Amino acid sequence: MDNPIFAVAARADELRARGVDVVTLAAGEPQSATSPRVVAAAIDAINDPATHHYGTAQGEASLRNLVAAVATTDTGLPWTGADVQIALGAKHALFLALQAVVDPGDEVLVAAPGWPGHAEVVIAAGGVPIPAPTDERFRLTADTLEQHRTARTVAVLLSSPGNPTGAVHSDVQLRDIAAWAVEHEVWVISDDIYRKFDFTGTYRSILRLAPALSDWAVVVGGVSKEHAMTGWRVGWLLAPEEIIASARKHVSRTITHVPLINQRAALAALHDVDTPAAAAHDYRRRRDFLVEALNEIDGIDCPLPDGGLFAFPSVAGLLSEDGWRTSAELAGWLLDTAHVAVVPGEAFNAPGRLRLCFAVDDHTLHTAVKRLKAALEAR
Structure with a gap:
């Protein structure tokens, strides 16, 4: 559709x-x-012959290291560049995460209401999206996830703040979801693309609240929304070693790598906090x-x-x-x-x-x- x-x-x-x-x-x-400073960085990259050739499938080390540093600040966990895969935007990162954990027919819980791209990327990865109703403030709860869990459930897609609702999950809800996921060995794919646009001051990474979830979590991000770079197509995922290895292999065998010029622009964007x-x-x-x-x-x-x-x-x-x-x-x-x-x-x-x-x-x-x-x- x-x-x-x-x-x-x-x-x-x-x-x-x-x-x-x-x-x-x-x-x-x-x-x-x-931002003009990001555009200027891209122009400099265009003029650098090093960007005219193949890069690494996992992404440039400088960008991966900076993504890892930002994630360490967000989550309190010691990420390194080895834990990061650069992707063609957050949608691609979501697909890479899901294709690593989903077998044909496996079910993935998605919020309802929720962004249609979450269900679409589950289907693209060979899975079956299962709508999980949100509460009166459009937030997922562990109780609802449990009600919709089956023997085929392998993951849940979590977004806070969410699209289209803008809902930010509470600390209690995130801890409960993390405990539920660990208990049932369900992956939590945390789509953090709107993380900078929390107007309540209550946003927390689920991994900061529940570090024990780290073996069952994938964090997805990108520069699209925070830096008005939707057309530049640079995103990433941070995940356990086996997920990154799968994502790297998929990128190597399909797109080869994200264009180096775009990665240089994203690097400049991440240095821009203003x-x-x-x-x-x-x-x-x-x-x-x-x-x-x-x-x-x-x-x-x-x-x-x-x-x-x-x-x-x-x-x-x-x-x-x-x-x-x-x-x-x-x-x-x-x-x-x-x-x-x-x-x-x-x-x-x-x-x-x-x-x-x-x-x-x-x-x-x-x-x-x-x-x-x-x-x-x-x-």
């Missing part, structure tokens, strides 16, 4: 090609450009504006997300048999009528909701809100 998020983007592009002024809050990425901090400050402010504005519209109930890049309001109050029957129909109407692109909750196993990205500039966000309010109030 095609990713419905990309389908919304494609429809918006069609309208733009016809001259329609479409404002999009549907993207799953920051709108801003990559850009993610400034972005987080702006995103929090825009989150607050968007959530308040949405809650002023009759029929919309928008919780305040803990983190991430998205608001995830319920639009159940707008749906009826004689109007829009689904959030997908509503999203289509908003695109065609208000010329605002949003993603329907059906994409995330959450009918009756919409996902709106607030990682855009102020003008875009204010324009989108004005159009949404005008269209919905005039209906």
Whole structure:
């Protein structure tokens, strides 16, 4: 099945090609450009003949060592460059992790609501994604995971903050999930791509809280969200030796290695702590504006997300048999009528909701809100 998020983007592009002024809050990425210092590092790399040739399958040692140092700070565990595999973005890193632990027909628990890419990458690795309902604050619990565990369960995909919900798991929940995973020998694949965008101050790596999980954990990260580098495709995984060996072999036999120029750019990005901090400050402010504005519209109930890049309001109050029957129909109407692109909750196993990205500039966000309010109030 095609990713419905990309389908919304494609429809918006069609309208733009016809001259329609479409404002999009549907993207799953920051709108801003990559930092000039990162671009400068890439240009320097282009001019370095050493980047014009093959590199190592596991990734450049300098980048792996820096990723390991950052992970050591996050988790409190002594990672080294040998524990890191560089990948073509976090999605590729997730696939490499899953193909190492999944045999055909094995089951992997994924959050519901949750990002469709998690289920898709499980399928790509030959597994079967099993939706595990989240609690009222969109967080997974050990009790729910146990209810959905079977003899074929080999892993759970955990994301905190999450997409689309922005949910940050509590320390207690993470410790319970870790204990459950160790007891049942289930891998925890921790997708930490939104780790810098926690607005509650409560984010913790599951491994910092439960170091005993380290033999059953894979940590996935990348520069895409923190550094507005989605198109550069540099991510990584940190994992036990057998997982890294499997991932290295897969990379060697398929893509050979991640382009060296991109790795140099990612190295520069990881040395830049100011850009993610400034972005987080702006995103929090825009989150607050968007959530308040949405809650002023009759029929919309928008919780305040803990983190991430998205608001995830319920639009159940707008749906009826004689109007829009689904959030997908509503999203289509908003695109065609208000010329605002949003993603329907059906994409995330959450009918009756919409996902709106607030990682855009102020003008875009204010324009989108004005159009949404005008269209919905005039209906």
